[in-house]
Amino acid sequence: MKFEDQLFQEAGVNWDLEKLYLKLTQAKQLHTFSSAQLTAIEKAILRGLLCNYSPKDIAKHLHWALNSLRVELTRGLYRYVETLTAHDLNAIKSWRNIAQWLEAAGYKILQPRCDWQEAPEISSFYGRETELAQLEKKIIQNKYHVITLLGMGGIGKTTLGIKFAQQNLYEFKYIIWRNLAHAPMLEDLLPGILGFLNCNNLPTDINEQISLLIEYLRSSRCLLIFDGLEALLGVNHLAGFYQEKYSNYSHFIKRISEESHQSCLLLTSQDEPMNMYFVRGNKADSIQLGSLGDAAKEIFREKGLSDSNCWQKMIERYGGNPLALNLVSTTIKDLFDGSVALFLGANTELEVIVPTPFQKLLKEQFKRLSDLEKQIVSTLATNRQPMNLKQIQMHFESQVSLSKLLPTLTSLKKRSLIVVLAAENQISFTLQPMIMKYLIFTHRAEKSRVNI
Ligand SMILES: Nc1ncnc2c1ncn2[C@@H]1O[C@H](COP(=O)(O)OP(=O)(O)OP(=O)(O)O)[C@@H](O)[C@H]1O
Ligand SMILES: [Mg+2]
Known part of the structure; x- marks a missing residue:
């Protein structure tokens, strides 16, 4: 050379x-x-x-x-x-x-500048074609300003958000990922983001900082990902209310949604944040993640499990939750010689084994429930069978009014904790088997503690 x-x-x-x-x-x-x-x-x-x-x-x-x-x-x-x-x-x-x-003249490569911070690495990714297509349509084609990925813990919100960003790197000039799991104050979060966008003169007032960020979002196409918004939401409340000290996030999201720019804020949350009800419209929407479906079989394949005829049952029992399925697959590999049939034989419909890390996750989510929400999930767990509205109402000593019950059930649905079943002109409600099992297990544990 x-x-x-x-x-x-x-x-x-x-x-x-x-x-x-x-x-x-x-x-x-x-x-x-x-x-x-x-x-x-x-x-x-x-x-x-x-x-x-x-x-x-x-x-x-x-x-x-x-x-x-x-x-x-x-x-x-x-x-x-x-x-x-x-x-x-x-x-x-x-x-x-x-x-x-x-x-x-366009000879400079439009390289996105990405700030991933401590975003997790994605080792394997299966399925979610529909959700990726929805994201692409809403964010890339229709230029939505705010999209929220909703779903229970471990269902794959973070993974999907990262996958989408990786697949669309060249659509954005900047991609900025922030983890909200440690509940940062907005005041602490914005300066870092503005700094990354090369802002030198940072205003002290938070509203001016938001205005400045929106100016950047207007001049360059950016993708902001705020992961784990549920950490900012209140405990002992219906789904979606912000804790007082994080209420300015609500204002921030509303402004991002309503003001004019060419960027997108992608949120992930176990519970739907309250302000999304108001800002939903042309520029804001949410996507609910459910079971990974058939694609979850790839997890079993990857782990080298046997008895593929039982795999569908496993997916149903664990609500197609990739975190739970990954954890359980490891147990099957370690203790059941990889045999799904042996494992299912050992844990019947009502004895669904809930992996410990998953229990922790549910415990955190249950802390956020309002008292009535807690009572309803506990009722559904004790009853085990699906219950209709009347049956749930009757269960309480002084019947709960529908005006209280309906928002509470809506809230539980928004947290992906209850399943709504429609059959024979009847609507009934139940819990996912894994959540049912977790609640039965915690009730038993509490009772035995009392007995001691
Ligand atoms: N599409 C997928 N294919 C394969 N594995 C997946 C997929 N989605 C998620 N997983 C795996 O499942 C686990 C949980 O995923 P993830 O952390 O994205 O869930 P989450 O919904 O963000 O959970 P949380 O609410 O607790 O933050 C991870 O180990 C991830 O690798
Ligand atoms: Mg997550």
Whole structure:
């Protein structure tokens, strides 16, 4: 390799060099009425200019006199760039015009700048084609401002959000992922995001910071992902109310939804945040994630489990929840020699084994429930069979009014904790088997604690 071929190769990070070499060769041939190719020296000088090196710096790297380089530029590269970018002859007034004009002509690679922070790595990803297509339609084609991925813990919201961003890297100039699991104050979150977007003069007022961010969202297409919004929501409440100190998130999301810009805020949450009811419309929507469906069989395949005829039953029993299925598959591998049939034989319909990490997750979610929500899930767990509205109402000593019961059931549905069954002109409610089992298990544990 020639010495000059090695110079300024870093230009290739931001510039489509192959295309530029080709187009500038054509421009050279037009300009010189010949079939001459771009020389290695010309290519090196071009790369240097694209990396913002001045002719003086480039001359030094080439061990040339500055004047020789100037002659080379004025006879060659400057004229070819003018031809290529449709400028008049001798229009170049500064070496900086080269990068500016070529960028304007679209030769700079639009590389997204991603800030993933501590986003988890995705090792395997199965199914979710429908949800990915929905996201693509809403975010890429219809330019929604706010999309919320909803679903119970472990159903795959974070994984889907990351997958979508990875598949659409080149649609966005910036992709910024933030984990809300540790419930950061909005005041602490915004400066980092604005800093990443190269904002130098950060206003102190939070509303001005939001306005500034929206300005960035207007000038560049960005994808912001806020993962795990449920951490900001209140405990002992119907689904979706923010804790007092995080109420400005609601205002923030509303502004992102309503104001004009070209970007998207993708949220993930176990519970639907309250303000989504109000901002839903043309620019905001949510997507509910349910069972992974048949694709979950790939998890069993990956883990090397046997008895594929029982796999469907496993998926149903664990509500197609990839976290639960991953955890249980490991148990089957370790303790049941990989046999799903043996495992299912050991844990009947009402003895669904809930993996410990999953129990922790549910415990956290149950903390957020209102008292009536807790009573209803407990009723459904004790009853085991699906219950209709009347039966649930009757279960309480002083009958609960429908005006209280309906919002509470809606809230439980929004938390993906209850399943609504419609059959024979009757609507009834039940819990997913895994949640049922968890509640029965915790009731028993509480009782035995009392007995002690
Ligand atoms: N489509 C998928 N294919 C394969 N594995 C998946 C898929 N989706 C999720 N998983 C796996 O399931 C587990 C849980 O996924 P994830 O963390 O995305 O769930 P979540 O809905 O964000 O949960 P939480 O509400 O607790 O944050 C992870 O180990 C992930 O790798
Ligand atoms: Mg998550």
